[in-house]
Amino acid sequence: MPLQKSPFFLFISLILAPGAYADTEKPRPCLTNLPKQEACGASNGADNRPASQYSQLDWFPYAPGTAPGICSGRYIEPASISSDEGTDILDQPIIINAEQGSSSLGQGTKLEGSVDIAQGNRRLQSESATYDQVTGQLELNGGASYREPGLLLRGETAVANTNTLETTLTGAQYVMHERQIRGDVERITRRQDESILIEKGSYTVCPPGDEAWKLQASEIILDKSSGFGLAKHAALRVADVPILYLPYFYFPIDDQRHTGFLYPSISMSNDDGASISTPxxxxLSPQMDDTIVPHYIEKRGFLLENEFRYMNQYTHNTLTTAFLPNDNLEDRDRWLFSFVQPGRWTDKLTSEINYIHVSDNDYLDDLSTLADIDGDSHLSRIGRVTYTEELWQADFLLQGYQTVDEDTDRPYQRLPELTFNGDTDNNERIMNAALIAQATNFYRNNSGFTGIERANGGRLHLEPEIYANFVKPWGYIKPSAKLWYSNYNLTDADDFDSNPSTSVPILSIDSGLVFERNTEFVGTTYKQTLEPRLYALYVPYEEQSGIPDFDTTEYNFNYQSLFRENRYSGYDHIGDTQQVSLGLTTRLFSDLGRETLSASIGQAYFYSDRKVTLDDDESNYSNGDSSDIATAINWRANKRLDLSIDANFDHSAFRNTENNLSLRYRADENRIFNMNYRYAEGIREQSTFGFMWPVDKNWSTLGVWQYDWFNKNDVDLAFGVEYESCCWQTRVIVRNWLKDDDDKDTALYVQFVLKGLGNLGSNGGSSLLEKITGFKQRDDNNETF
Structure with missing residues (x-):
């Protein structure tokens, strides 16, 4: 009959057999009160898997040709023992199964032959065991194993306690299935708090039989609840060669954040020599963290950088600072300050702060940074508050710049700018009204400027509009009438009017038709459209020679510009024109509705000269009767290949004057090739090639070549190789690039990844490799780099 001991019950079922099993891996009897499919030895499902000498560690190889990745196998746990989910494990019965058993008063119970002890979802197995029902102490000999969900321990002997759930094995191996962690130990204890204490043991995520790297230590603590490991007197061994000794070493065993040293970053370059950083x-808390990065640069000195991050329900805040006292190459202090804060206060109210300042123009060329930099010539500083309703939006903006390229003009700062946008269009009304209202105060240091370029001051811009939408599946017509009004209050305008204004009406009609037919191309059926478009625009001429160019530049000419109402950006100048633009687009749609091809061609015809120019030079008046011919092609051959071309041709000789070509091929996230080519007659000709391509299962190549054909010079040239196995990865990149001062530098980046520990080396080559379209997406999806 059952023996009762509070607070749990003990059941013993003895199944007699002619002899004891010598190997606990051989078939064992079923636990009598469990379903056979859960209790029998075959329940681990290994019978249908390829044989493995490491199946005792739950490691099973994939069948040849079926591995989904670079690993040849995977850990598979056997089916779990049934457990009462709502009952504490200490209150659940202990079930013992053995071939022989005997009890002696005061000496406990001795068990022999395929001993199998289960309590809840925990299981102990051995060839012989002694159990003291009073103390709950279990001693197992002749080979012992302990199992619970996600954890397997196998050793020569074991001591366990059913009251504390603490279990210790000697001469053991362990496996943590989910994180693919394993190791060999002299002694291992699964403690009451579920942490693992390893004495004189190792740690690795390499599969059984692979000793590419491991961490050996006198003591290792693996804490699943906090998600980190602590190793004392640890030696990192690569290919069984010790390469690093650490008296104390913290490392993550899951994706939680942990305080401690990150791996050092090491690089070499001609300008800086050797450099090493140790973050x-x-x-600090779930909402707050800080990264301190001491960075030693051989030829410059000691740079200290810090990144502090704080998050609450409204904002994400990032403060980045850096200081390099007395740069040995520049003989001056170098520093950086950056603060970034996107905010969402309500569903309708958002804000943004993005401020950065560096000590000198060459800082970002000479020194790496943790800050997120936007811009090469000018570092933008923004403070913005935006309120959005269904039909209108209000925006308050403060925007400044730090110019770090001496060869470019200083842009104007907006201190401040208030913008209102309203539009009644909700896709149901035929007649609609819209309004743009903007008030801006522009300022810049005007030293070195003359004439109207010296002007600072305010601008009020109003743009009311009435328009109609007549839209049918077969076509559309959209007439519009608006008023362009800009008024200025200028200072430092020299001999120009300090209160100029522009008031111009803009009339336009945009219309188009859509014809459809079914067609066949290379054996595939498509739906083809033919879409003629006519756009008529009337903007009368008004003298604008005394108007500053606060935020205005001329748009590049392309197919889309044929249908713009203004050839200039911003609100300073409105280009006069009397024109009709004709365009023709054809599209191919697959049976699934996917646009495979679109091709467009168009030209504008003018009925008067265009007299408004940004430089007020009459020699630059546009007096042709027609524009250049603009074309645009987008071809999506399949999910992998994408080609786009924008090309312009001289309308008289049909000579190519400008084109932008982009070719992207992406078979998967590891097979990527892209090319970009930009050409403008007499102005520029530049190409960029980038690729990532595997050589075999483990090796990949990657590279970037950016070349300036106009100046016959390499802008950026890099080539690298990557090797990845099941438990480690490395990337080596050689780079030669042109800096802003027209000097070249060469660098070598080497990065090692020990999966389960982190990165070793420098990831400095990653920024340039983002020129490979798709590279960043791959790395963001890949936890190792």
């Missing part, structure tokens, strides 16, 4: 990460 230290502080996990």
């Amino acid at each position: 230290y990460y502080l996990n």
Whole structure:
């Protein structure tokens, strides 16, 4: 009959057999009160898997040709023992199964032959065991194993306690299935708090039989609840060669954040010599962390950088600072300050702060940074508050710049700018009204400027509009009438009017038809459209010679510009024109509705000269009767290949004057090739090639070549190789690039990834490789780099 001991019950079922099993891996009897499919030895499902000498560690190889990745096998746990989910494990019965058993008063119970002890979802197995029902102490000999969901321990002997759930094995191996962690130990303890204490043991995520790397230590603690490991007196061994000794070493065993040193970053370059940084990460709270990066640069000195991040329900805040005292190459202090804060206060109210300042123009060329930089010539500084309703939006903006390229003009700052946009269009009304209202105060240091370029001051721009939408599946017509009004209050305008204004009406009609037919191309059926478009625009001429160019530049000419109402950006100048633009587009749609091809060609015809120019030079008046011919092609051959071309041709000789070509091929996230080519007659000719391509299962190549054909010079040239196995990865990149001062530099980046520990080396080559379209997406999806 059952023996009762509070607070749990003990059941013993003895199944007699002629002899004891010598190997616990041989078939064992079923636990009498469990379903056979859960309790029998075959329940681990290994019978249908390829044989493996490491199946005792739950490691099973994939059948030849079926591996989904670079690993040849995977850990598979056997079916779990049934457990009462709502009952504490200490209150659940202990079930013992053995071939022989005997009890002696005061000496506990001795068990022999295929001993199998289960309590809840925990299981102990051995060839012989002694159980003291009073103390709950279990001693197992003749080979012992302990199993619970996600954890397997196998050793020579084991001591366990059913009251504390603490279990210790000697001469053991362990496996943590989910994180693919394993190791060999002299002694291992699964403690009451579910942490693992390893004494004189190892840690690795390499599969059984692979000793590419491992961490050996006198003591290792693996804490699943906090998600980190602590190794004392640890030696990192690569190919069984010790390469690093650490008296104390913290490392993550899951994706949680942990305080501790991150891996050092090492690089070599001609300008800086050797450099090494050793980041230290502080996990201050779930909403707050800090990264301190001491960075030694051989030829420059000691750079200290810090990144502090704080998040609450409204904002994400990032503060980045850096300081390099007395740069040995520049003989001056170098520093950086950056603060970024996107905010969402309500569903309708958002904000943005993005401020950065560097000590000198060459800082970003000479020194790496943790800050997210936007811009090469000018570092933008923005403070913005936006309120959005269904039909209108209000925006308050403060925007400044730090110019870090001496060869470019200083842009105007907006201190401040208030913008209102309203539009009644909700896709149901035929007649609609819209309004743009903007008030801006522009300022810049005007030293070195003359004439109207010296002007600072305010601008009020109003743009009311009435328009109609007549839209049918077969076509559309959209007439519009609006008023362009800009008024200025200028200072430092020299001899120009300090209060100029522009008031111009804009009349336009945009219309188009859509014809459809079914067609066949290379054996595939498509739906083809033919879409003629006519756009008529009337903007009368008004003298604008005394108007500054606060935020105005001329748009590049392309197919879309044929249908713009203004050839200039911003609100300073409105280009006069009396024109009709004709365009023709054809599209191919697959049976699934996917647009495979679109091709467009168009030209504008003018009925008067265009007299408004940004430089007020009459020699630059546009007096032709027609524009250049603009074309645009987008071809999506399949999910992998994408080609786009924008090309312009001289209308008289049909000579190519400008084109932009982009070719992208992406078979998957590891097979990528892209090319970009930009050409403008007499102005520029530049190409960029980038690729990532595997050589075999483990090796991949990657590279970037950016070349300036106009100046016959390499802008950026890099080539690298990657190797990845099941438990480690490395990337080596050689780079030669042109800096802003027209000097070239060469660098070598080497990065190692020990999966389960982190990165070693420099990831400095990653920024340039983002020129490979799709590279960043791949790395964001890949936890190793």
